[in-house]
Amino acid sequence: MFERLIGFVILSSSVPTVSVNGRLITVERGTPLDVAIKKAGFRGLFRSVKFGRLRDIMDDSYLYPQYKCVYVNGYGFVNPLSFQVEEDITVIIDRRASFGSTLSGKLPFFGVGFQNSGLIRTGFGWKIMRRMILSSANLPKYGGEKVVRPESGRLTTDILIVGGGPAGMGLAQALLEKNLDFLLVDPNPTLGGRIRYALNFPQLRRALNFDAEGLAKIIATRRIVGLFTGLYEEGVGLVVGQNRILRVEFSRLVYANGSKCPPPLFAGNDSPGVISVDYALRLRHFGVLTSPVVFYVEDEWGEMVYRALKDDLLPVLVSPLDLEDKVASHIKQVRLSSKELVVTLDNGSRVKVKYVVYSTLRQPNLELPAQAGFAYSFSAQRGKIVCTEAEGEPSSNTPVLLAGSVTGLYELNDAFRHGRAIGYTLSGDMDSALKLVPPPTVVHPSTTGVVHQDAFVCFCEDVRVRDFVLAQHKKLRGSEKTKRFTGWGTGVCQGKLCIANGMRILGDGPYTQRLPTQPTPLAWLASLGDETSEL
Amino acid sequence: MKPVNSNIEYDVAVIGAGAVGLATSYHLASKGMRVILIEKNYAGSGSSTRNAAGFRVHFNSEHNVKFMVEGRRRLVGFGGEIGWNPIIFDSGYLWLLSTEADLQEFKRLNTMWSSLGVGGRFLDTREVREVIPELNPQGLLGGFYGPQDGTFHHDLILFGYQEKLAGMGVPLLESSPVTGFNVSSRRVRSVLIGSKEIRAERFVVCAGAWSPQVTAMLGVSLPITPERRELGVTEPVKHFIKPFVISLKNRVYFAQGLRGEIRGGVTDMFRKGYYPLVSSLEWTVAYAARLIKTLPTVSNVRLNRQWSGYYEVTPDHSQIMGAHPSWPEGLFVAAGFSGHGMMMSPLAGELMAEYIATGRIPDLMRPYSPERFDENRLIDEAMVF
Numbered sequence: 001m002f003e004r005l006i007g008f009v010i011l012s013s014s015v016p017t018v019s020v021n022g023r024l025i026t027v028e029r030g031t032p033l034d035v036a037i038k039k040a041g042f043r044g045l046f047r048s049v050k051f052g053r054l055r056d057i058m059d060d061s062y063l064y065p066q067y068k069c070v071y072v073n074g075y076g077f078v079n080p081l082s083f084q085v086e087e088d089i090t091v092i093i094d095r096r097a098s099f100g101s102t103l104s105g106k107l108p109f110f111g112v113g114f115q116n117s118g119l120i121r122t123g124f125g126w127k128i129m130r131r132m133i134l135s136s137a138n139l140p141k142y143g144g145e146k147v148v149r150p151e152s153g154r155l156t157t158d159i160l161i162v163g164g165g166p167a168g169m170g171l172a173q174a175l176l177e178k179n180l181d182f183l184l185v186d187p188n189p190t191l192g193g194r195i196r197y198a199l200n201f202p203q204l205r206r207a208l209n210f211d212a213e214g215l216a217k218i219i220a221t222r223r224i225v226g227l228f229t230g231l232y233e234e235g236v237g238l239v240v241g242q243n244r245i246l247r248v249e250f251s252r253l254v255y256a257n258g259s260k261c262p263p264p265l266f267a268g269n270d271s272p273g274v275i276s277v278d279y280a281l282r283l284r285h286f287g288v289l290t291s292p293v294v295f296y297v298e299d300e301w302g303e304m305v306y307r308a309l310k311d312d313l314l315p316v317l318v319s320p321l322d323l324e325d326k327v328a329s330h331i332k333q334v335r336l337s338s339k340e341l342v343v344t345l346d347n348g349s350r351v352k353v354k355y356v357v358y359s360t361l362r363q364p365n366l367e368l369p370a371q372a373g374f375a376y377s378f379s380a381q382r383g384k385i386v387c388t389e390a391e392g393e394p395s396s397n398t399p400v401l402l403a404g405s406v407t408g409l410y411e412l413n414d415a416f417r418h419g420r421a422i423g424y425t426l427s428g429d430m431d432s433a434l435k436l437v438p439p440p441t442v443v444h445p446s447t448t449g450v451v452h453q454d455a456f457v458c459f460c461e462d463v464r465v466r467d468f469v470l471a472q473h474k475k476l477r478g479s480e481k482t483k484r485f486t487g488w489g490t491g492v493c494q495g496k497l498c499i500a501n502g503m504r505i506l507g508d509g510p511y512t513q514r515l516p517t518q519p520t521p522l523a524w525l526a527s528l529g530d531e532t533s534e535l
Numbered sequence: 536m537k538p539v540n541s542n543i544e545y546d547v548a549v550i551g552a553g554a555v556g557l558a559t560s561y562h563l564a565s566k567g568m569r570v571i572l573i574e575k576n577y578a579g580s581g582s583s584t585r586n587a588a589g590f591r592v593h594f595n596s597e598h599n600v601k602f603m604v605e606g607r608r609r610l611v612g613f614g615g616e617i618g619w620n621p622i623i624f625d626s627g628y629l630w631l632l633s634t635e636a637d638l639q640e641f642k643r644l645n646t647m648w649s650s651l652g653v654g655g656r657f658l659d660t661r662e663v664r665e666v667i668p669e670l671n672p673q674g675l676l677g678g679f680y681g682p683q684d685g686t687f688h689h690d691l692i693l694f695g696y697q698e699k700l701a702g703m704g705v706p707l708l709e710s711s712p713v714t715g716f717n718v719s720s721r722r723v724r725s726v727l728i729g730s731k732e733i734r735a736e737r738f739v740v741c742a743g744a745w746s747p748q749v750t751a752m753l754g755v756s757l758p759i760t761p762e763r764r765e766l767g768v769t770e771p772v773k774h775f776i777k778p779f780v781i782s783l784k785n786r787v788y789f790a791q792g793l794r795g796e797i798r799g800g801v802t803d804m805f806r807k808g809y810y811p812l813v814s815s816l817e818w819t820v821a822y823a824a825r826l827i828k829t830l831p832t833v834s835n836v837r838l839n840r841q842w843s844g845y846y847e848v849t850p851d852h853s854q855i856m857g858a859h860p861s862w863p864e865g866l867f868v869a870a871g872f873s874g875h876g877m878m879m880s881p882l883a884g885e886l887m888a889e890y891i892a893t894g895r896i897p898d899l900m901r902p903y904s905p906e907r908f909d910e911n912r913l914i915d916e917a918m919v920f
Contacts, residue, residue, distance in 0.1 A: 147834040147835055230814075232813075232814060232815055232816035232819070233811075233813045233814060233815040233816070234815060234816050234817065236816060238816070247816075394811075394813075395811075395813040395814065396813070474694065474698055475697070475698065475701045476694060476697065478577060480577055480580065481577065481578075481579075481694075484579075484584065484690045484693075484694075485690070485694065490840070494839075494840075514814070514840035514841060514842050515814045515819075515840070515841055516819075516838060516839075516840075516841070519769075519770050519837035519838065519839045520837055520838055521834065521835050521836065521837045521838075522769070522823040522826055522827055522833055522834060522835075522836055522837070522838055523823070523827060523834035523835065524823075525819050525820055525822075525823035525824075525838060526820060526823040526824035526827050528816070528820045529820035529821060529823075529824055
């Protein structure tokens with residue numbers, strides 16, 4: 001069990017250094033903080049523990065923009081959306097483990113969903129335990145720090161596109177061609193979504209069937225930098241980011257917010273250095289990702305990245321797919337030793353590496369569309385979550401469409417075509433739209449074969465596979481009851497990664513999502529109303 | 536789920552597997568009755584998983600105080616009886632008082648509460664800030680602290696009953712919306728779930744806000760109106776709010792759970808009717824502003840999730856328990872808890888089961904008969920948040 005690392009605190013905004021475990025590191029403006037910390041030889045992963053969790057920087061932390069400022073004293077030091085250092089800062093990373101995190105390594109029931117804690121089931125000693133929990137919880141204390149009041153404003157458009165990846169770009173291209181009024185919202189400074197770092201690699205750029213860079217330049221005038229946090233009953237949405245909260249009004253909304261690959265379910269899937277393929281591209285771009293590396297590949301995108309980085313990194317390829325240079329079909333376990341990861345494969349062999357890069361069958365970013373009334377189900381054959389239909393209670397009367405891989409159906413280049421098709425649909429040009437409907441994609445076999453009891457399903461709430469098994473034993477079946485029993489998917493990431501893993505185990509869905517999909521400071525929300533004048 | 540043979544007769548069919556339906560089924564089955572529990576969606580899917588999970592004995596009506604003094608014992612004893620600790624936290628309720636009128640009203644009420652053994656304490660502004668130093672003292676006159684009140688976790692009540700019922704072999708039919716009833720000679724004979732027919736001696740409607748829709752199939756109209764309310768929960772922060780706080784002036788309430796999350800809502804924003812259970816920006820903005828106004832220190836804390844649910848409101852903000860002479864025979868109702876169903880459910884289930892098994896109305900349940908609306912014996916309950 002590696003030493004748990006708890007939190008980081010920004011102490012000052014005047015010194016251009018980062019201190020990692022007492023070492024001071026200079027961070028140039030514009031450098032992502034996670035990269036700076038990695039360059040200092042630090043493994044950036046912070047285990048969260050129920051009752052005492054702090055989980056600030058993870059290897060995949062760019063997927064969780066909300067973590068970047070979570071427990072920092074104050075806001076605005078680090079851009080919570082790009083994780084880039086915009087002002088000179090001092091960061092101190094504290095190695096003290098909390099009582100809760102110490103226990104969680106030793107007692108199996110601690111650090112899992114609190115509902116199934118063995119301690120509190122009996123009722124015996126509950127009052128004492130409760131006191132211990134309350135006093136030990138290593139949670140951030142609030143109060144006294146500077147409140148950054150955001151700039152608040154309003155925007156109005158006809159069509160709002162959420163997401164600036166391949167699908168969003170395809171959509172924008174079609175809408176520009178048809179001269180329709182639209183705005184595109186995306187949290188990253190660079191457009192491109194999952195391909196934004198891929199564009200720096202010639203081999204990957206060649207594999208794309210569209211001019212992403214050219215398009216990004218054209219779309220730039222129509223974009224808002226920020227995160228769309230959901231559609232409210234009033235038919236309006238909020239965009240949060242860059243010290244700004246915007247109330248956006250629109251008559252039509254398209255979710256083109258893509259998909260993510262959830263971590264595979266082998267033991268040790270939460271170890272530092274176990275990273276997604278998209279994050280690997282980011283680290284490689286900044287020169288941080290170095291050999292030796294294991295690639296675990298379940299989909300075409302993973303294979304494309306593997307082929308693009310192969311000559312440089314000489315990675316070991318592990319895949320359930322029929323690929324020519326693979327060495328095994330699955331990873332059984334990843335164990336962290338002091339300097340490296342020891343990876344055990346299902347053929348019994350072991351390799352020592354710095355990084356395990358995974359590319360699993362992608363999970364649609366379903367938190368927004370599910371909240372808007374779209375239903376998803378788990379396709380056991382494909383091992384993937386797909387959008388089935390729009391049903392249930394839509395959150396407003398605003399028409400909402402889905403484009404690209406958020407539907408769970410499309411490969412990378414197909415996402416662009418699908419985005420364009422939706423764009424033509426919105427303009428009423430059905431002939432052009434129909435010509436672009438992507439062909440059915442190759443069906444891969446499900447890869448749920450090896451599921452380890454100790455594998456993490458949900459990182460925010462510390463839910464492991466064994467917690468799901470316990471829920472089954474308690475006859476609490478189905479996604480809703482499992483969610484309530486374990487806490488799966490209710491954490492600050494709002495299920496951005498864990499829903500697919502949970503559904504792979506349960507084979508069940510859909511799953512209710514709650515607003516706001518991006519945790520938003522209360523002061524920011526309050527700034528939108530008239531009641532603030534009373535404050 | 537056990538296969539249901541439509542020829543099998545049950546003593547009681549309970550409709551609605553929320554907290555009240557689960558508790559009623561559990562107590563009926565404990566008495567050796569053959570029970571079946573029918574649920575439109577999944578157990579707890581209505582209002583039982585959507586509430587703020589507070590419990591209090593402090594009500595405006597003496598009947599409700601007596602009910603919850605006993606109901607509190609059932610909640611506290613739940614872990615011992617059912618084997619699931621519902622994370623009872625005797626944190627107390629803290630009412631923040633800002634006007635002389637509010638203070639006088641609480642003084643009047645506290646006389647009644649004291650006579651029933653559940654008096655609380657009046658705190659001056661300094662004492663209030665000793666409980667929560669971070670509170671905004673501006674305009675604060677003082678507070679009323681009810682130490683008998685507190686919070687719990689609703690899911691554990693539901694899980695506990697479900698596990699018990701499964702162990703006792705009580706069928707729980709989920710995803711089974713009731714589509715009708717068969718009535719002959721003024722007696723309910725069976726309940727229909729599509730083409731499936733379930734025959735029973737008695738039928739207890741515990742369908743919360745949806746109860747009027749169920750009884751309407753029998754031509755019975757219940758004075759229950761759904762009110763959509765909203766709730767929100769923040770990211771976890773270090774525990775610093777012990778009691779469940781209600782600010783009468785700012786019209787906001789909040790509590791902090793053991794996970795560190797602050798949950799709460801506003802007391803005066805709701806929509807009457809079966810409005811979709813979605814989230815409104817109006818609520819979000821109002822809640823955020825009022826919470827900050829009451830507790831400025833939370834300005835940077837981030838709202839993580841919000842959701843909505845129905846209060847099942849009756850004209851006197853108190854539940855309907857029992858049967859009415861004008862109803863078809865065999866029909867019973869335990870619904871209309873007006874926002875207090877979760878905290879009352881363990882006791883309500885026990886009383887309903889006793890009534891159904893023995894035919895005698897338990898004393899605690901007597902004031903809640905459906906006949907009170909015809910006889911104008913309404914319960915004087917105004918303390919609804």
